[in-house]
Amino acid sequence: MHRRILLAGAALALAVTTAPAEAQQRTEIQFWYGLGGALGERVQEQVQRFNASQDRYTVNATFRGSYVEVMTGAIAAWRAGNPPHIAQVFEVGTATMMAAGPAIKPVWQLSQETGIAIDPAKYLAGVRGYYSDTQGRLVSMPHNSSSAIMWLNMDALAKAGVTEPPRTWREFRAVAEKLKAANATPCVSTTTWPTWVMFEQQSSIHDVGLATKANGFEGMDAEMNLTHPFFLKHVQFLADLQRDGLFRYGGRDNAAGNLFPSGECAISFGSSAARAQIERDAKFKWASVPLPYHDDVIQSPRNGVIGGASLWALTARNRTPAEYAAVAAFYAFISRPEEDQWWHQVTGYVPLTLAAYEKSKAEGYYERNPGADAAIIQLSRAQPTPNSQGFRLGGMVEIRNIIQEELEKVFQGQQTVAQAMETANRRGNAVLRAFERANRS
Amino acid sequence: MRKRVIFNDKGLPYLLLAPQLAITFVFFFWPAGQAIWFSFLRQDAFGIRTTFVGLENFVELFQDPLYLASAWNTVVFSFWVTLVSMAVALGLAVLADRHIRGAGVYKTLLIWPYAIAPAVAAVLWIFIFHPQVGLLGRFLREIGIAWDYKLNGGQAMLVVIVASAWNQIPYNFLFFLAGLQSIPKSVLEAAAIDGASAQRRFWTVIFPLLSPTTFFLLVVNIVFAFFGTFGVIDALTKGGPAKATETLIYKAYIDGRVNLDLGSSSAQSVVLMLTVILLTAIQFRYIERKVHY
Structure with a gap:
């Protein structure tokens, strides 16, 4: 017993004496x-x-x-x-x-x-x-x-008689209607990170710039492009889904993160890095596939962004x-x-x-873990264009929140989609100009 | 003022005050001074490019409809938090002041919530109000009310007011109780002998005698609603949905810390500081005259 303490003491003393020498090197x-x-x-x-x-x-x-x-x-x-x-x-x-x-x-x-x-x-x-x-x-x-992908509750889909995951937004709506009719889950669909998934990813996939100047890559004088017909179309699509009880706005950023793993919503959109959480928490059969696209806008969807x-x-x-x-x-x-x-x-x-x-x-x-490559496929399925290479916009944190705020007003029925995109565009430009001024002077 | 001199030497009192003054200087005057200086500058997040822009930050602020909206939010929010927390606290204090069995237990339980940090209190309210996991939230949805404070601005405001007021009730309760206990029993007995009903005794005797306490609490509560409710709002709604619960202090935080616009955020802090100074001055100057000491 005593010997052991002595030995430990000696070892400690040695460690103390050698430590400074090592710290100098490291x-x-x-x-x-x-x-x-x-x-x-x-x-x-x-x-x-x-x-x-x-x-x-x-x-x-x-x-x-x-x-x-x-x-x-x-x-x-x-x-x-x-x-x-x-x-x-x-x-x-x-x-x-x-x-x-x-x-x-x-x-x-x-x-x-x-x-x-x-x-x-x-x-x-x-x-x-x-x-x-x-x-x-x-x-x-x-x-x-990571990239945004679609998470599907396959048990709920089976209950609604759906076997194939939807590839387009048109198919998505059909599946959502079946899910609602079958009353498979309390909520049909939701999304996490609303701006990232529904604006940044969708703009990239459909090759429509979120902002001019190649989304800001070509200069700080970029302007928001939110009044483009594509964004009006997509937000209207979401608002209609919500009105018909097929989509639930679950809050900003990752606030809706547990609606899918808990089984509340049958379909969710979110980061591929949610995989670990879903694997641990979801008590149902699930699948992950690339995000849907509007086939009347683009026939072969482009790459998503990270x-x-x-x-x-x-x-x-x-x-x-x-x-x-x-x-x-x-x-x-x-x-x-x-x-x-x-x-x-x-x-x-x-x-x-x-x-x-x-x-x-x-x-x-990927054969052992189907769906683990959905994000990679989506990221690398096409050669990036100036509209799909990413975003280099100053004050992007604020712009994301602005879009979320205006979306919230649409979902509350306080304003039309056109008004929302008009306001978001104007407010987004104000942020871009403030950033440009602060970083040029 | 018969005898002014307690300290013969002027050095000792200053020396004894020095630690407090040093703390006040380092943690209040210095940052406040910096905020005033920053409010005249425009700079990037890192402070590499700095330009003096005079009052531009303030002009932009008052031209911004969103800033004015958040000022209005603050008025609505502060009014209701102050009213609800003071009214409920007064009611509870009157009840607890009676001779009842186990009064000590009631008092302890009523004071307890004050020890809970606003952010923790907010989490407790999430478990009540959340549309999916909250007890009341689920109940409301089940009986057919479209309860979702994450999407409904009015409901969100209601939630943050209730949570903030609840947090402030114990403090008000404590002061009202102390105020009630210091009212001389002889006055109340005299009123009772004259045949005044309990209600009349309260409004004509107790309430005026409580006015110094009420006045003090009014100031403290408004300042609390302005500055102390950040944790509740941040944890419950983050100012949303669509800025419905964004108060001035929360906007200053978002613009400075999240959006990294230090010029505008500093200007907002300066405006806030002036508002509170003004409010307090008005209160002492005008309301104090009507207070019955």
Whole structure:
């Protein structure tokens, strides 16, 4: 007993004496992320593997609350001169971060300065495009990308006599009517992330710009395009569904997230990264397929866009080359095919690299897990056009909320679809102009 | 003022005040000063490009119909929260002031909710009002009322008013109870001997004697409704649906922290600060005259 304590004491003393020597060698960097719950645990696991895989760098990953909190926290920290080395920023913050010139260290520059190769060609086109500048150089590091897909309660569909998942919105409405007639579930359909699914994804799939100037890729003077007949048509379609009791507005952002897994609604639209939650909670047979499209608008739907977040390297006055090297090394580590494949399969996010996708395919992952590739298929089924490569709009967080607010007024019957899109367009443009002014002067 | 001098030396009182002054300076005057300065600037999120724009932020604010709408929301919200929480608290205090068995238990139970943080209180209300998981929400839907505060602005306002007022009732209750207990029994007995009914005794004797407490609570409640209800709104409705429950403080938060427009958000904070200063000044200047001390 005594001996054991003595031994432990000796070991501790040894550890204490060797620790400073090791700490001098290891460069420590801070990584702030905004994924809670199970996804956050996966982030920690990967960071631990990185720390164990080499002896030069230590990444300290900390959960800093929601995406919004991570971004505003990192910006405030930068203003105070003490930002984290890496901040995870959601896709709608991309334009704000890109406009922040001296505050960020683009991936291509990081790779050049540290000599650690990060080859953009390795990443899936849909992912790469969203985070690249106009010269095609990677600015932020792809990290967790998902796409919106349709989730179906197959038990409920069977009860309504439906065997085939709907492919178009026309078929969707027919299925919804059957579901309602059969009274299969208390609610027929709903959606999470209303703006992302019903505007951003739909505009991309139908090749209609959400804004001019290639959705802002070609300049800060872009204007919203919400009064385009397509958006009027689609919102009217949703409003009619709601009026007929076929669709329920479940709230902003992810507020409707549990309506599908709980069995309340038979069909929902949402992120492919909801897979883990649905797998755990849903007590029925389910399937995931690409989003429906209007076949009277487009015959072969184009690619969808990604959602999720990417990693941004932030600058600081006293930052050393070793610290930037640590960031680059971490980027290179998470891009390894085996790491990326692991991340894709345990989280439901799409693979970031082609290699991880090919590897998953070769190993039969998608045959064992049907529907796990719905998002990938949707992302890569067509060559991106200027309307479907993503969004580079300043104040996109606010624009998303504006659209949600105007949608809410339509669903409450307070205004017509035309009025809503007119107002959303005007308010969205005001946001774009304010961003342009603040970032040009 | 017979004897002013307690401290002979001026240094000691200042020294004793210093810690409090330092805290006030660091946590109030400094940030407030920064807000005033930022309200004259336009800057990007990182503060890399900053321009002095004078009063432009304020002009834009008052031309914005959405800002005016949220000011109106704040008036409606504050009015009802103050009225409901004070009226209910007064009623409860009168009841608890009687000689009843187990009065201590009632008092404890009534004061209890004050210890609950607004955000936690909001979660409790979600379990009551939520259209899918809430007890009352499900019941309302079952009897055929289209209850959905996530989509109906009026219902959303009702929910945040009820939740905020509930949170504030214990505080008001406590002060009303103390006020009631300090009313001399002899006055009430005299009124009773003169043949005044219980109701008449309340309105002509008790209520006027309570007016200092009522006045104090009025100020505190309005300030609470302006600033202290952020947690409830954030947890229950996030200002929605369609800005129906967006109060001035919530809008300042959204524009500054979510939309990263620090100029406008600072201008809104300055307007809020001025409003509260003005309200308090008016209250002390005019309402206090009518208060029966």
